[in-house]
Amino acid sequence: MSSRTPRLILVHEPERACVDRLVADGHAPERAAEIAFYLAQSTDLAQEFDMLAGACRARGLSFAPVLLDDAAKALAGEDPGTTLVWTLTDGIAYFRGGAAPALARLGGFKTIGADDSLFALCQDKFRSGAVLGALGLPVPRAGLARDGKWLVKPPASAAGWFVKPNRLGAKIGIWPDSRSDDLGHALELSRRVFAAYRDDVVVQPYVAGRNVRASFLGLTPQVGVEALGVAYVDSGADFQTMADSLALYGETGEAAKSAGHYTEPELVAVADIQPAADARVRAIAGRLMSGLGLRDVFSIDLRVEADDTIHLIEFEVCPGLPCFDFRAYCRQQWGLELADAMAETAASRLSGPDRRV
Incomplete structure (x- = not known):
């Protein structure tokens, strides 16, 4: 039954469902687990659904986490006029989260994030690189x-x-x-x-330089690149391997924490060391927002050289919200923990004259 209470629906694809599907398709269980690891933010954020529900209630919203496989049925019972859909995980190949914003558009629901075409583009690095190059951006x-x-x-x-x-x-x-x-x-x-x-x-x-992550959450629809958080992500290694990633997030990350093997990379604001590079990253983000259509929530990965040369590596329409770097960004930029930052963002889209589809 539809409700007049503004409602945030968070659609997510869990790791275990992805593993089972990949194994059924003939992937080796170990490889399937490695592939599904990129859905670890579903595992991590699920532990905070109660906190997110409370943060939503404090702002007059209801909250419902919905499994991707249940999304079509769940949305069929909602009121498009009072329901906002936030897709946590992307994908068109190994992962299927890109179906959620398409379903939302089909049902006339408001959404958080880029349109569904970018959910497809961002997972194909070769095609997305071609598009970024056509926009004149510094992608290898x-x-x-x-x-x-x-x-x-x-x-x-x-x-x-x-x-x-x-x-x-x-x-x-x-x-x-x-x-x-x-x-x-x-x-x-x-x-x-x-x-x-x-x-x-x-x-x-191969491009030289330090690894940089630019994070964005538009707490209100009017926010622009001034709210971008641009930080070096220094892990001590030139690049991240599968083993490095597995030690940071999801079930394997929890195991690493329990064993005392978990070390978060250091985050340092680029503006504090290379202000010219920071300005260039913000210009790139602005171009991605205006020319490509990124909005609401996203991240960008770059390499920054000592002479301020910038290399754009990739963009993500579903950044790892519960990851250490995005949490740090929410605290530094907005003075909020993750659950409150998400609820505030949703509330700003569901109330007042600035609502947008």
Whole structure:
């Protein structure tokens, strides 16, 4: 039954459901678990659903977490005039979260985040890189390989190349040898990735610099790039591997914490050290918002060199909300813990004259 009480519905795809589906499709259980790990924010945020419900109640909203597989049925019983849909996890290939904003649009619901076309684009790194390049943004050119064969040859690079999966939703290189000085080795990596994950690989010229994460949450619809949080993410390594990621989030992250092996990378504001680079990152974010359509909540990963040269690596329409860096951003930018920041964002879209679809 529809309710007149403003309502936030958070649609999410859990790790376990993804693992079971991938195993049923023939993936090895260990590989399926690694793939599903990128849904770890569903695992982590589920522990805070009660807090999020309380934060919503304090602002006159009701809250309902909805499993992706139940989303169509759940939305069918809601009032589009008073219901806001927030999709926690993206995906069109291994993950299926991109179906949620499409369902919301089909039902005429208001949404938090980019439109559903970007949920598809962001997971395909080769295609998204082509679009970002067409917008004039500083993204490294890329080649594409599948199981040891070039689909598109990469550009020459005196610094070597970086090899990463195309659709696994990550910038990581999977293994420590993902930076390569030899294109033959890059093709070998493509064979390994295809055998393990059935994915293509993007092969980009290696770019130097420090890893930077730019986070954005529009607490109100009027907020722009001035609310972007731009920070170095220093883990002590040049790039993140699968093993590094597994130690930070989800069930494996909890195990690492229990074993005393969990160490969060250090976050340092880019503006404090390289103000010119900070300004350039904000300009890039502005271009992504105006030219690509990012809005409400997103993150951008970049490499920043000492001379303020910026390399745009990727964007995410479903940033890891419960991850350490986004929590730190909410506290620093908005003075709020994650649950209150999410509830406040939802309330601003569901009340007052500034509501938008």
